[in-house]
Amino acid sequence: MSTNKEYLQTERDKEWRAELRKKMPAKDRTAKVRTRMPELDPFVRIQYQDREVNTGLTGQQAQVEASRCLDCINPTCIDGCPVSINIPKFVKYIELGNFLEAAKTLKETSALPAVCGRVCPQEKQCEATCFYTVKLKKDPVAIGHLERFAADYERESGSMSVPEVAPANGKKVAAIGSGPASLSFAGDMVKFGYDVTVFEALHEIGGVLKYGIPEFRLPNKIVDVELDNLQKMGVKFVRNFIVGKTASFEDLKSEGFEAFFVASGAGLPRFMNIPGENYNGILSSNEYLTRVNLMNAASEQFDTPVIKGKNVAVIGGGNTAMDSVRTAKRLGAERAMIIYRRSREEMPARVEEVHHAEEEGIEFMNLANPIEYFADEKGMVNRMRIQRMTLGEPDSSGRRRPIVLEGSEYDIPVDLVIVAVGVSPNPLIPSEVKELKVSKWGTIEVNEETMQSSIPELFAGGDIVRGGATVILAMGDGRKAAASMDQYLQEKMKK
């Protein structure tokens, strides 16, 4: 975003920033090593499903880490951020010790910094394009950890500000789904003065943040604080309501809703369609994580069951696979294995999660692919057949294509298999709204600038538009959609 350049420059020229830069010579800054995130001991943490692994930087650690940042004239880190957070500004506020201002800076652009600081793949985004990574070939400034620090500090300080809301304009809009895309959309729209209702199919608000990502990576209480805030600002949440089923778009229009933001996610789990995949004890990562995270199945106090496997194989190499395998470990697996058809380098999961998984004793069987499952007389899986792979030429995604090594099959004993090979767009809305234009993958087609779909009053964003993507992209979409829906409704009013 080049229009941003001037603003960044003005901010950088402010006196406090200039002074701070002078306080320490650049070579002293670059001489420092990256501060390590304090974390729970692996042997301790694998005994708890609900203890966060990263315990967070102290104020002092955060200030030291922030002082590494060179406050570059051309802050390339921002180019790596999907929503262009003013990174040096918030980092320098931390160095200065003004943590609340740092949090405020984050909130200028990001609706949920405490979440993003924890789950963004920083190593592929801001930290990948940081001056340290690119030019100095050193560890980047720990932007993600600092983001989390500032947001946590604000929350724990009790001085979390509820943003100001424009006077009510009496116009009703709806968000469908309650994941990060909807939450950021709702936050912006309510600020503009709209009457916003978020409809959620499940009995909990939060989308993947609640049912998918486990407590040990993203505690529910962090999401709940954000939800509380939205509620205080006037956003209404309706659970157990499936738009398109419980009520149609037409019903909602007749109740006064003037525009809709569809953020129904990519919830449909994919399977591999290999022999034996429907045996008991083989489930999607969505089912496994939903049982544990949404239904509390690991606790005896709750009625929903979950299989506590001893030899657990998780198929896939993304965040969902890491979350599943680490959950299995915490639920008592003796052997918790990742089975991934490419090599570690191609793994789409956040690097930190892979690293944490290794510390926790997860076994990685890379360059391996399941081809068949076998079961006992009761239909319970007890063995799987794996084929070895090797890497060939890069494919369309730029990653090297896995090729089968003929005659390399071997069997391993398993009593729980979790399939985490990807998700497809939620088909509910596209199948209920026939006129809606969708791609051949089932994603809703929108104008990338405005997030408007082929139906003018219907906007869409997040995973339902992108396929399985990221929290920050979903949030960015929500904000974009809010801005253009606001414009759309204002223009409509003028007519």
Add this chain to the structure above:
Amino acid sequence: MNQIIDKVLFSEKVAKFVVDAPRIAKSRKPGHFVILRVDEKGERIPLTIAGADPVKGTIDLVVQKMGVSSTKLFDLNVGDFILDLVGPLGKATHIHNTGTILACGGGVGVAPMLPIVEAFKKAGNRVISILAARNKELIILEDEIRKWSDEVIIMTDDGSYGTKGLVTTGAEMVIQREKVNECIAIGPAVMMKFTSLLTKKYEIPTQASLNAIMVDGTGMCGACRVSVGGRTLFTCIDGPEFDAHQIDFNELIVRLGGYAAEEKLANERFLSSN
């Protein structure tokens, strides 16, 4: 939160609940179901919408006591609330005028069959219903089914009511007697399997409504997957009704036992804590 407006006991193990759910009462169609969670600790369980009153804003649910979750619901009374209730889910039954319909309901499966029988009758079909259960006690909704059927045949395993024998005995008798254009089978998986085998022999198109294990009911988890014609489908969004002749019933039966060990433990804990 949805309040229970009325409760009617059909037997010691089967009860009908009339539940306040105005939105669902309006939008539901025959064949649809809901997912509910009785309390904070509860499971999400699927139940068919056995009827609805869009004016009063209520839906009917008929539940049979099986394990922990169905018992928790069964034990609720008029005035109590169900914590979470979402629907209508699934695809509605394809109702059309085809001639003669043979509707086979086993046990509590008669409840989901009721709105379907009603709709087929209203669409102008001749409807023959067979109600089957282990004994007289377990025959439910007989009067309601009679209202929408040209003929009702009762079958009990022990002969304590109607004719002694299985649902298939009654069905075969009808098929040999007259032309049946379509058949519906709803009940325990084993009952549907054998009904399907029978109608396949006579080449009568048959729909079965499956009771797969579910979690979310919105297509998100795949717990409810079934093999139909060699393809894996999700009962909650692609069903719950499928072409019975294409369904892998043996797989369904195995999958229904997927959490048997955990359910048994939970039930023992539940019983000892009450």
